[in-house]
Amino acid sequence: MASLKVVCGLFMCMMVAAPLITEAALxxxxxxxxxxxxxxxxxxxxxxxxxxxxxxxRLVGSATTTADRQNACKCLKTVAGAVKGINPGYAAALPSMCGVKIPYKISASTNCNSVK
Structure with a gap:
């Protein structure tokens, strides 16, 4: 009976902690x-x-999970649409100017939910 309580307790801890594990680190x-x-x-x-x-x-190297990449995409998308004077062409070209590849276009119109 005691072992059943321990197993149930561990299961409950796993269920509570599971959402924390999938959150983006960035x-x-x-x-x-x-x-x-x-x-x-x-x-x-x-x-x-x-x-x-x-x-x-550093951003590309830190975005190791889908959640990280989607979070980075959403942040970049927000900034691209909110900061005055950002040229969309320069934003889209920035990764290649820096010699990195990212799996989405830096743009206010990017669908970040499709980033894997």
């Missing part, structure tokens, strides 16, 4: 801070500032 403020050096490029073009590409590369 937060939008972290993403925004890492990409802040890219703002000049996103608005005026040219060459990305010194800290921009390392920030993009």
């Amino acid at each position: 937060t939008c403020p972290q993403i925004q801070a890492g990409l802040a050096p890219c703002l000049g490029y996103l608005q005026r073009g040219g060459v990305p500032a010194g800290g921009c590409c390392p920030g993009i590369k």
Whole structure:
């Protein structure tokens, strides 16, 4: 009888903890801070500032799960639509300018739920 209570207790703990395991590790403020050096490029073009590409590369390296990639996509999409003066073409070209590939286009129209 005691072992049944232990098993039930463990099962309940697993059920409570399961949603926590699937949450994204990357937060939008972290993403925004890492990409802040890219703002000049996103608005005026040219060459990305010194800290921009390392920030993009860290973001890509940190987004290891589907939840991380979808969270990053949603954050980038929000920023692309909210910050005045961002050129959509520069935003879409940023990953290739920095020599990285991401599985979505940085755009206010990207469907982040389809990112895997």
